[in-house]
Amino acid sequence: DHYAHEPKRHPALKVNSQKPFNAETPLQILVESFYTPNELFFVRNHLPVPKKSKLEDDFQITGIGLDSSISLTMSELKMKYKPHEITTSVMCAGNRRSAMHETKPVKGLQWSAGAVSTAKWKGIKLSDLLKDLGITEDSKACHIIFQGADTDIESKPYEVSIPLEIALDPNREVLLAFEMNGKEIPLDHGYPIRVIVPGVIGARQVKWLKKIIVSEKESDSLWQQKDYKTFNPSLNIETCDTGKAMAVLEFPVQSAICQPANGSVLKLENKKSLEVKGYALSGAGKKILRVDVSVDGGQSWMEADLYTETKTQMNREWAWTLWKLDVPLSDDMLRKQIDITCKATDSAHNTQPESDLGIWNARGLLxxxxxxxxxxFE
Ligand code: MTE
Ligand code: MO
Incomplete structure (x- = not known):
């Protein structure tokens, strides 16, 4: 059985598929804490989880600009390079796909808004390692390919790449991480070493890292060349040109309403206001400036209170912002259905579209x- 080495999972995870295992964090739990507990962090696996005893704590680095293939162990990494800690949210590009599917059917796992989580990661900066090995901006290389230890039935590993420019940028803080929220990284999240690429979609952040390849070209895997691309809204799975489209890297501004749960029937209890909670985040290090909430379909907006535990540098906010608002309740609202909507604005004043007609894409991304x-109210 290819799936003989799956770890035990927390029963609260909302399972989307068992083999491979895909599960989201329940929305109520997501906004309970800034850091998502490791065992409740959403899981997105394309392939079976590799056997733990086979995951030795070393990986290879090879490719152009290197004389030979180098093998590095975790203790060597820790000895040679300064540890670095960052707080980032990891979000799957398919997060909220089910909402896009309602507009027009799309291919892929039907994620609600729980395909995102936040952790403090400790590791070494990939830029330190690459510079130490003499890989610079003027080398012939343009891409860094990451290979995981998880493989398909033809023994092909999960593989993607990122531009060298991002890998070398010390301010981008790309990590080869070995700790998640102060603990060894759990098996589902890439034990013993995974790549963390702040500000980009989850797909580029390779778990169970086995090999790094310095390359002139992008990875030729289907995850780099086909699956994680967006297209003109009028193109479907058959007509879209995957060769022409760019691989998705950074993501747009996003938000979700996590509490109360959609469809709740609430108790009256002399309520004067209703507490509404959610998260917001943006790609490329943009921080969240504002989250606005409307209970009249966008005719008027109230500003939510924002909460973060990171000390933001300009353009280096890698983590989400949690938000909260006590929505005042009028007598009229108590008698009928209350429709709540929200939108976030990031530090470049990018904001969310009201409808997805203009952003719909055949793979249901972003x-x-x-x-x-x-x-x-009951
Ligand atoms: N790395 C490997 N080796 N195999 C995978 O299937 N899935 C990717 C990425 N890294 C994947 C991987 C995708 S699509 C996402 S969204 C994130 O891991 C999810 O990370 P998580 O499971 O730790 O939440
Ligand atoms: Mo993903």
Missing amino acids: ENKWPKISVK
């Missing part, structure tokens, strides 16, 4: 239209 929930 859905970020205004999230909507409805609740009522």
